Amino acid sequence: MRILEKAPAKINLSLDVLHKRPDGYHEVKMVMTTIDLADRIELRSLNDDKIRIVSHNRFVPDDQRNLAYKAAQLLKSRFHIKQGVDIMISKSIPVAAGLAGGSSDAAATLRGLNKLWNLGLTLKELASLGAEIGSDVSFCVYGGTAIATGRGEIIKHIETPPHCWVVLAKPDIGVSTADVYQNLNLDEVNHPDIDGMVKAIQEQNYNGICQKLGNVLESVTMKMHPEVAVIKEQMKRFGADAVLMSGSGPTVYGLIQYESRIHRVYNGLRGFCDQVFAVRLLGERNTLD
Structure with a gap:
């Protein structure tokens, strides 16, 4: 079987x-x-x-x-x-x-x-x-x-966010989650507005979601691996609506609402990273069927 x-x-x-x-x-x-x-x-x-x-x-x-x-x-x-x-x-x-x-x-x-x-x-x-x-x-x-x-x-x-595109770029480095947490000083970071993010998702407010993206580990990983910050800046420059590092990194993703902008962001990032992906936001729950 x-x-x-x-x-x-x-x-x-x-x-x-x-x-x-x-x-x-x-x-x-x-x-x-x-x-x-x-x-x-x-x-x-x-x-x-x-x-x-x-x-x-x-x-x-x-x-x-x-x-x-x-x-x-x-x-x-x-x-x-x-x-x-x-x-x-x-x-x-x-x-x-x-x-x-x-x-x-x-x-x-x-x-x-x-x-x-x-x-x-x-x-x-x-x-x-x-x-x-x-x-x-x-x-x-x-x-x-x-x-x-x-x-x-x-x-x-919670509700599924409004459909959009996600471009991801992973630099050719490894990041230790344990090291990131060890270097985290909670007195020196900007805490994201989680409640604001949830409200934006509930209201299907794409611009609100973009404004509320936040990751308290991002600044820590960027200090340890400056190339993460470089990719983030390039992704913004190529036209992503909002950009954030996922988890403890090093992958950076950008949200893009309109398909016409995908190729510019994707192709631009290929010059900086070998591992670049353009996918849809899924957000659907699994079933046992």
């Missing part, structure tokens, strides 16, 4: 860090939405009782470091599954990019194995399991558009 699942990337429309928690994590408040840039996950039953990761991307680990592996391992352990599984990951989302590619792969694996192994779990139950794997996995189980709080695992769904 074969199960196919789509694993969409996410972008942060707003990302705020409130304080450091006693458990060592940071308390966050974010508005996230999915975009039409996605990995593909193919699951096949194995007779052998083992988990096998198959990917042609050399940056994707094929052992316990892989979040999709952890997702399968968690389900096997929790529900005493004695079957094995082949997890084939076809990557389109850049690795370590601030787009939750690994988390979305894990979420798609949870949804797919729920079908493959006839577990009968709800999305809410899968999201709860996802929180044990990583902070973004719960959101990725659901997809759509949501406010995420706690360490990112408490999800409240």
Whole structure:
């Protein structure tokens, strides 16, 4: 039996860090939405009782470091599954990019194995399991558009933003999320207007969304990696309506309302980055169908 699942990337429309928690994590408040840039996950039953990761991307680990592996391992352990599984990951989302590619792969694996192994779990139950794997996995189980709080695992769904284009550019660098948080000084950053962002989305106010984009980690990553700031300035210069770094970076995205402007922004950025994508904002929730 074969199960196919789509694993969409996410972008942060707003990302705020409130304080450091006693458990060592940071308390966050974010508005996230999915975009039409996605990995593909193919699951096949194995007779052998083992988990096998198959990917042609050399940056994707094929052992316990892989979040999709952890997702399968968690389900096997929790529900005493004695079957094995082949997890084939076809990557389109850049690795370590601030787009939750690994988390979305894990979420798609949870949804797919729920079908493959006839577990009968709800999305809410899968999201709860996802929180044990990583902070973004719960959101990725659901997809759509949501406010995420706690360490990112408490999800409240909101309306889908108005349709627009998203151009993404990832510089050829890696960013350590742990290092970004370590260098974060909450007394020195501008906190985004999360409530204003939610209101703009509820009102389907595209200009309002553009005005309220904000990411408290952006200035930290830019100090560590000045090329992120260069890409952001170039994206603005080429005509994006609003520009922001996603997650802890280094990917920068621009929102563009009119398709006629896409090619200028996309082609302009190709001179600065090898990994440039032009996709639609997705914002639709996943189902178990």
